[in-house]
Each structure stands twice: as C-alpha cells, then as structure tokens.
Amino acid sequence: VTALPAADSVYFDAGAETMSRQELDALQWSLLEEMLPHAYEHAPLVRATWNAAGVTPRDVRSMDDLRERVPFVSKDAIRRFRDERGDPFGGLLAVPLEELTAVMSTSGTTGDPTLVPEQWGRGRGPAALARDFWGMGVRPGDHVSLVLFTFRGPTYGFVQGMGGVPLLFDFKPDEMRRLAEASLEYRPTGLYNFGSALIHAMAEACDAAGLDPTDVFASYRGVVFAGEPLGRRSRAVAEAWGVELFEHTGVGDAMYAFECSRHDGLHYWEDAVLVEALAPDGDAPVPDGERAELVATTLFNRVAPLVRYRSDDLVRISRERCACGRTHGRVWPIGRKGDEVVVAGRSVLPLDVWDAIEGVDACARGLFQVVRTAREADVLRLRVGYAPAWAARLGPVHDDVCGAVEAAVGVVPEVELVEDAALLRLGPPHKIPRVAAR
C-alpha cells in the first residue's frame, strides 16, 4: 500500500489480503520465476543442493516441477555448510556481503543462533506485521507497547510505519511495573510480546503496586504472545484481565504467522511465502487439516533465500477462506518434529504436557523440558521447574505433576524437579529450550 487505509477499514491492504486463490497462485508463481534462478545463481548452498540433485532452474517450469524436482534445504544442512565451508551465512547469502545493511541473528533457542543477513530498504516483502496489527485493531496515532529483545534489530519501525507510536520495554519481568504504569498513562492499543513469564510477573507487579490489571489493560485491543505457546493457566490469568490474546509464531525462521480476530488458526501471508504441507517422514503432500511438516519457500527474501526449507515444524494447515475474509492460508502449530518422543507407542510433544504441568500450582510458570535421548523411549522423562516457595513440599508437587501428565498423555513420567531459576538460565531469558538431550 502507498497510503494508510481509512481507520474504519477492516484490512490494512484489502487487495492483497483478500485476493482470490487463483490470483494468489498466479502471484506466487510469478515471484518464484524470479526467485528460483536468483537463489540458484547466488546462494552457494542452494546451488550445491540443486546440483547434487541434478536440477537447474530451467527444469522448473511450473509449481508441479517445483514440488517434484526441487530438493529440500534443512537447518542441519545450513549449519553443516557453515561449519564445513567456513561460510558464516551457511551458504544462503545471495547478495554481495558489502551490500548488507545489517547482520542480525535468530533467537538461538534450539541451538546456536544463526546469522540473518539483511538489506534494508530494498526488496522488502509485504507489510505483514502492519496487516496483522491493523487486523487486531491498532490504528494510526495509537501507542503500541513493545516488550522485546534487540537481536532482530529496530523492530519498532513497523509501528512507526503504520503511524503508531512505540512504547519501548525490555523483555524482562522486572519491566512489568513500568509497563503497567505506562499503559495507564499512554493508553496503548497493542502489546507485543507478552508470554507466560511476563503474564505472571505482571500479576505480581500489579499486586505489589496496588494496580488493577483490568484497568491497566483496558485500552488494549490486542495483546500478542510469540516465541512459544501459552498454556491454559497463563492464558486464563491474562484473559481474566479482559485481554484478547493473539498468537504470533515464526516457523523455522522462514516465515511468520499471526492469529486474526477469529482466532481460528494463524494466517501466513502467501504473497511472502510458499507453504507446502508434507508427510513428516517423507516427501508426499498431505491434505489440508492433517498433521504435516511445514516446508517453506521465500517469495521475497533475495538476501538469504530459503527454497523448500524443511522447517521441522509439525502443523496442520488450511487454505480455505477464513471467516475474517482473508484468503491466505492458516496454520495450527503442533510442535517440532525433532522434539517428539514416542513412549510405549504414544507420541508425546511438549505441547501435549504443557497444560498439565502448568496446572500444578508450584509449576504455574510452565517451565519444563522433555529429556529426549532418542525418538523412541521406554520412559517419558521430564525436568520440571517449581517456584522457590514450594521447596519444602516437593513430594506432593512431584506426585501432582506425575498425575497430571499421566491424565494428559496416558504415560506415567519420570520427573526431576528443579527450581524455575535453574531452567531460566538455560536459554534466552524467559524462554527455554523445551527439549534437552540430557
């Protein structure tokens, strides 16, 4: 869009957000016709992978060719290329190094952070977050609270780009008192990012300051959580304050998806990414609605183009028009393929035990890890965090966790209890790796 839409517009970019499936398909192919040769010519990993498969861009003349002939790229392949070739960008950099504006990084929750090369001001994709925040109810002139890290750079630009004013906070529990006070002073309409640790910290901060969280959040039209799921208990705490929660997820660093006001799946913008749903243990396409591994191809990122990136993310997807009127696909995250443990024939993912663990009072922050030494295991081993106030009553806590998990997944777990703080030290603050190798 070249100008901001009218404030009463339902969509930020109605033409793009509601284009027909045929138009989306045609747009995707026209973008791929540009992107695939560029990726092959300039991204060393893409070129090496295609050459090994005996494929060149001339062999890919249709979407069917892409699905049948183009080889996959995985995070392991990127890291291997990086380590074996000494290429810090893992073979994905497809523009001259000197043309980059910035080198940012991924969160690193599942391992080493990887470098994210960026070229600002050129070849930008659609204004995805502006569409999402507009849909949530944020309008020009509004204040928007941002509670974030800096490792992805100046993320507040999207708020300013849609005529809003960012209120800037660190992603730390001890910022919650300040967030509460600023919310009362500036009356923001949007908040990003408000996960489980911050929700509980906000409850404590309001309690200590004598503030009513319902009043604090009265102006917000939407509050976004991202980075990891939100358990039922934390969600209930926030919703009791009158907060409407929206989920935002990154899928394998290749794409993003954001819940709309219908809260029926997370939209991914199909003018930014081509999404395929494939069998997790093979290459066959999976029908909409069934469990699949998400495979993503960028349509606009010429700097580090991921082509048929096997994300390791298990999802269900739908390409049906949403009740919100948008035509772009929706995704329902299930978990990461590499996180799955099969115990006595039962598949268990972290999300399957999340609500059960968080439902135990001592473990309300939902800090836990599945200890996974192999995909198949005789025992479900869990490392579960507890609040220090419960240190003298760990026997009952242990029994409660075991009982709740068994009720949820039908497997009696082996539980190691550790203080919340011990788990928080393991990852980026307030977000931890949900699977541990030991």
Next chain:
Amino acid sequence: VTVTGETTDAPLWGVGSYHDGTRVVAWPISQAEMDRDLRAGARVVAELGIGPGGRVLHCSMLSEAGQFWPLVVGTMLAGAQLSCADATAGEAARVAMFLRRLPYDAVLGLTPALLDGLGELRVDPAELLAGVRVVGARPGAAARLREAGLAPHDLVLCGPALAVARAPGEPARVDTDEWELDTDGDTVVVTSRRPRTRRFARTPTGARGVVVDGALVPAA
C-alpha cells in the same frame, strides 16, 4: 544555562526511557528531537572512525532505543553494517557468536552483565575483542576491560543523553547542542538546552563522575 520549555503537541517518534537516579522512567521523544539526535549520532560514528565497509555490534536494551537509535542510524549512514544484541548476561553467547563469525570494527555498549555472561561461558573478553578497533564500554565494564589489557572508550548513559569518548582515555562527550552535564556531588545531572517533549533541568541520571569542560570523566 537556558532551560527550554516543553513542547507537548509534536508528533512522537516513540517513548523510550531514562534513569533518573532512582528508577527508570518513561521518556517521550518527538520526531523532531530524534531527527536532531540522528544527526549528532552520525557525527559520533564518524568521529569513531567508522565508515564504509565497517561493521558495528550495538549492545543495548530496547528501552534504551531513544539513546542508541542515533548510533544505529549513524552506523547505516556511515555505510557500515550493524548487528544488535541485548546488554544482558544471557546475551553473551550471541555477542561471542557474532565476534567469532564475522570481523567487527566496533562493539558499543558492553556492560558488566555481558562480561559476567562471557565469564560464565569461559570466554576471555580480551581474546574475543582483540581484533575490535573500538570497544565502547559502560561504567563497570570499562575498568574490567582495562584490567584485561584492552583500551576501551567510555560510553555512559547520562539519563536521556549518551556520552561517548572519542578515544580511549578521553572524557565521554554528549551532544552539547542538546545537553549540558553537571554534577551534584559526584552524581551527574543533565539539562536539556533545546525544546523537548520532556524538559530536563538538572535531572539526576544515576551516572557518577566528574564533568570537565562539559565532558564526563566517569567514576572508576
């Protein structure tokens, strides 16, 4: 000192924060103020010798964007590349990752917490930063880096103003068109010299040191 009044109706760039000596408080910044600060930030980057082909790692918090965004933009305007990390112990792994994978001309904003985090990872900061020409370190971190044999530039948040030494051992300077530093005892206070959405008049900053010719020699 001429203390200018508040301008209350200017379009806002954003709401950052500053430390007033006892706590962190909200700091509304107009677009016009930020435009002035961006020009000053570009001058700082140039005076640090950062230019085309360079690369700078900025270590700061999102709440400090009002003070650090001018340096970030200045880095881009200089034709150099930038990277960002939070200035916390937990981000030490990211800082180490950046510095091991790519050459950097400057690392700005190192904190004691980041050095603690590097220590937990058993990373020697002197070794990690050996090839970095400009190391900008905050109070507490600068002294530790000097003990480790490095020659950091002092970089001090003085409330809403950022003081940066242009060379190791020199006092840290703020943009004196915008800010005036003074002391109240050994505590640094700041005054705004041009119209701002929030007026500062000998506002405590939490920084400590001695002000000489408008520049800050931070307390050891």
